[in-house]
Amino acid sequence: MTTLPQSHNSIPNPGNGAVEHNHHAAKKPKLGHPISDSEIREEFSHHQRGVARINNGSFGSCPRSVLAAQSACQLRFLQQPDEFFFNVLRGGILESRTTVADLINADHVDRIALVDNATTAAAIVLQQIGRRFVRGHFRREDSVIMFHCAYQAVKKSIEAYVTPIGGTIVEVQLPFPVRSDEEIVTEFKKGIEKGKLNGGRVRLAIIDHITSMPSVVLPVRELIKICREQGVEQIFVDGAHAIGSLPVDVKEIGADFYVSNLYKWFFSPPSVAFLYCKENSNDVHHPIVSQEYGKGLPVESAWVGMRDYSPQLVVPSILEFVNRFEGGIEGIMQRNHDAVVKMGTMLAESWGTILGSPPEMCAGMIMVGLPSKLCVMCDDDALRLRSYLRVYHAIEVPVYYQVLRNDDRDPRDKDGFITGYVRISHQVYNTVDDYQRLKTAINKLLEDGKICSGLPTE
Numbered sequence: 001m002t003t004l005p006q007s008h009n010s011i012p013n014p015g016n017g018a019v020e021h022n023h024h025a026a027k028k029p030k031l032g033h034p035i036s037d038s039e040i041r042e043e044f045s046h047h048q049r050g051v052a053r054i055n056n057g058s059f060g061s062c063p064r065s066v067l068a069a070q071s072a073c074q075l076r077f078l079q080q081p082d083e084f085f086f087n088v089l090r091g092g093i094l095e096s097r098t099t100v101a102d103l104i105n106a107d108h109v110d111r112i113a114l115v116d117n118a119t120t121a122a123a124i125v126l127q128q129i130g131r132r133f134v135r136g137h138f139r140r141e142d143s144v145i146m147f148h149c150a151y152q153a154v155k156k157s158i159e160a161y162v163t164p165i166g167g168t169i170v171e172v173q174l175p176f177p178v179r180s181d182e183e184i185v186t187e188f189k190k191g192i193e194k195g196k197l198n199g200g201r202v203r204l205a206i207i208d209h210i211t212s213m214p215s216v217v218l219p220v221r222e223l224i225k226i227c228r229e230q231g232v233e234q235i236f237v238d239g240a241h242a243i244g245s246l247p248v249d250v251k252e253i254g255a256d257f258y259v260s261n262l263y264k265w266f267f268s269p270p271s272v273a274f275l276y277c278k279e280n281s282n283d284v285h286h287p288i289v290s291q292e293y294g295k296g297l298p299v300e301s302a303w304v305g306m307r308d309y310s311p312q313l314v315v316p317s318i319l320e321f322v323n324r325f326e327g328g329i330e331g332i333m334q335r336n337h338d339a340v341v342k343m344g345t346m347l348a349e350s351w352g353t354i355l356g357s358p359p360e361m362c363a364g365m366i367m368v369g370l371p372s373k374l375c376v377m378c379d380d381d382a383l384r385l386r387s388y389l390r391v392y393h394a395i396e397v398p399v400y401y402q403v404l405r406n407d408d409r410d411p412r413d414k415d416g417f418i419t420g421y422v423r424i425s426h427q428v429y430n431t432v433d434d435y436q437r438l439k440t441a442i443n444k445l446l447e448d449g450k451i452c453s454g455l456p457t458e
């Protein structure tokens with residue numbers, strides 16, 4: 001394995017670009033000897049050989065030791081389900097919640113519920129807002145504000161739970177490529193003003209901690225401060241990509257709700273996420289009603305009917321895994337950040353393009369401009385290039401199309417406007433070769449004079 005040398009960039013803390021040394025997750029593990037390259041390879045030896053996986057952001061990754069813990073848990077259930085249900089399940093989930101509470105500096109374990117994924121958490125938060133519209137607590141002019149690139153499932157949840165009963169949506173354009181937090185803050189303030197037109201109130205702000213596409217770390221603390229000053233009633237931070245790629249300190253961030261998937265950057269099996277609720281409320285419910293309904297979100301979420309609960313139970317095993325690395329999860333985050341910036345810069349230099357954001361506005365993923373000559377001119381072109389790279393070069397990487405704005409923000413390379421970007425990730429299993437392969441594949445397309453619309457579809 002080719003190891004990546006460290007740089008001195010820091011991963012951003014939840015909002016302002018300086019590294020944060022926080023709370024309990026920062027307890028530095030005492031290492032006999034740190035995990036070796038060959039042990040890392042062994043932990044991920046179930047990954048299909050020969051595939052350059054530089055898309056950890058979409059589906060995450062789970063090491064063999066955690067998968068083994070999960071299988072043991074599943075087997076234990078199958079051996080004696082009654083015993084497992086009455087004596088293991090609740091205590092195990094409580095232990096996982098306690099581990100999470102400790103990692104994210106929550107006041108109390110009762111603030112943490114384990115759910116399947118960020119989509120479930122969005123349903124929980126938006127159904128609660130929807131009920132308040134239904135009860136007539138809110139008016140037609142009242143709104144939910146979010147960035148235009150909020151995750152589709154979250155946008156659809158607003159469409160399902162809020163707009164049919166009268167709520168308005170305010171969409172803020174995320175400037176991209178982006179150069180500074182200030183550019184984002186300026187646009188957000190304009191959105192809040194829009195939400196206050198005609199005497200309306202912004203009832204909920206949905207703020208991504210790390211947007212998905214394009215991927216940028218948002219200045220969450222500053223945006224939340226603005227929300228509080230402007231009377232926004234509730235704030236939901238969608239940190240789907242956050243835990244394991246950024247320090248998360250929910251007390252410091254100060255949102256009313258904060259969700260993060262554990263399967264993306266915290267090595268859990270599919271699929272588990274935590275939802276932090278700042279206050280205990282008896283109006284926040286799991287969307288699936290079970291016999292636990294009414295006992296508070298953490299208990300409701302710990303039994304949503306008969307199913308496999310093993311992903312929720314292996315959180316302590318994940319800690320054991322990450323603590324085999326120098327610096328534990330914080331060391332992993334820092335090295336992933338350094339490596340992804342280095343690889344992104346290498347690609348942008350080779351292709352004569354740009355990074356979509358400065359390094360301090362990214363964590364374990366970064367956007368890299370594609371050469372304009374490839375002519376990424378629409379979402380279909382982006383998808384075609386993504387499939388082409390997967391099928392013909394065994395490279396897994398998402399491709400993004402950015403529409404031109406016809407202003408001085410539109411970036412250029414030597415041949416024209418840059419409208420396509422790859423979102424590269426770095427996780428502990430990646431090597432320099434993965435990124436070299438992407439570089440070469442794109443350079444070969446250029447040499448052959450290919451453009452996206454002419455690429456084979458399968």
Ligand SMILES: Cc1ncc(COP(=O)(O)O)c(C=O)c1O
Nearest residue numbers: 117118119151211212238240261
């Ligand atoms: C920002 C963001 N929010 C929400 C989600 C949805 O996550 P899930 O599919 O785990 O529900 C994703 C998934 O990638 C995401 O990137």
